[in-house]
Amino acid sequence: MKKTISQARNLVFLAILAISTIFISSCEKTENQIKIRINQFKQTAVAPYGPVITLSAQQGDEIGSANWSAFYDQIVGFDYEIGYVYDLLVVETEILNPPADGSSKAYQLKQILSKTKVDESITFNLMLKNDLINYVKGDAVSGYTLLDEADIDCGNLCNEFANALQSNSKLINGKFVLNSDGSIKLVELL
Known part of the structure; x- marks a missing residue:
């Protein structure tokens, strides 16, 4: 009887070990x-x-x-x-x-x-509006940000920028450069 209980315990132990090994290896x-x-x-x-x-x-x-x-x-x-x-x-x-x-x-x-x-004169393009998604927050009075993460300096393009954002355009892209303060400056609407 003791031998049968001991064999059963060994089988249970081996089964638990096998299941544990499979479980651990599946999580690797x-x-x-x-x-x-x-x-x-x-x-x-x-x-x-x-x-x-x-x-x-x-x-x-x-x-x-x-x-x-x-x-x-x-x-x-x-x-x-x-x-x-x-x-x-x-x-x-x-x-x-x-x-x-x-x-x-x-x-x-x-x-x-x-x-x-990177030289601050190097330009890069960003999508500003795509169908129903507008990545630009703010207005001409309070200033613009890119999803509240990057300040946008619209320079002499502020009126054109504001009009584009308020238009029914489905796609608005902008060409930017980096300002020394970490903000991005709009140099062209695309």
Whole structure:
């Protein structure tokens, strides 16, 4: 009888060990070191929860090209500063069973490979309005911001800018430069 109970305990122990091993391995994460280039400015984009300002990034073969993509995830340990192009080495972790509203990847800064100050005369384009989404907040009196994150200096284009935002135009883009104070200056409506 003692032998049968002992054998049963051993079988239960082995079953629990097997189930635990399967459960733990299904929750494992895979990690890769990748290079990411972060652009000098953030871009407007639409996330599942609404309009956002997000990092503009290149990865893999896109690095060095004219193609930049919205980068919705955070890079833990990375403190972004507008006006610089960064080359980063990050650890990308694939989360095999992410939460329903979460990303399937997590990013951790391993090393800043380079941080290059960009000349303030370099222009960049931003979407300001797209169909029903208006990324610009404020007015001519109180001032304009890009989703309350970046101040917009509309300079001598303020009247044209205000008219464009109030129009029925479905798409409004602007060409900008960076000001030394971190705000963005509108140089042309597109």
